[in-house]
Amino acid sequence: MPTETLTNEIRLLRFLAGDMTQAELGRRVGLTRQTIAAIEQGRYSPSLEVAFRIAHVFGKGIDEVFRWTSGDGAAPG
């Protein structure tokens, strides 16, 4: 059973981007506010294309926004 989890820094990056709302981020990447909330809470893993779009909005690399960690906290090798 895989124990890896996908976490993200979207909430922090929204705050650093002038407290951008979930709705505004959703509008810019083509998602609904509910889906942005689900991604932030780890209830939904976005497609690769959407992950790149989100990273692009914040001017970051995809690995700075999303992290894939194993159950023991280390990055899966």
Place this chain on the structure above:
Amino acid sequence: MAPLESLARFNLWGMCPAYAVYFAIQIGLPTWLTTTPERLVCFAAVTGVHAAVYLTGLALVKRKEQGEALLADERDRAIEARANRIAYFLLMGGLVVVGMVMPFNAGGWRIVNAAVFAIVSAETLRNVLIVQGYRGTPRLAH
């Protein structure tokens, strides 16, 4: 709440009680419900109630979401596709029983009601999976 989830909840509220009453009547088969026209009227009445609740829900969702599409983004589509995929197998299983097994040992209204039960079960499962997809499922494969 996402429009698709709202609509799925309305569909459940309209469908489950209505068809529960329908099947209870069909199993009990009271004396006022013995001829085919009477049974057809019973089915039409239940279907009418279901349709009325569903259409009311659709109108309310459309008004509340102000034009937002039911399948607005990839998550909506993934949740709906997963629900459809799983419910399809239940529908197929039910219709195989109804169409390939029951004709050899049953007939008439038993087959009709079994087909209705298969369809209602599949639709109920589909709506439950949509609600669960928005509320609980941690991840969805694309």
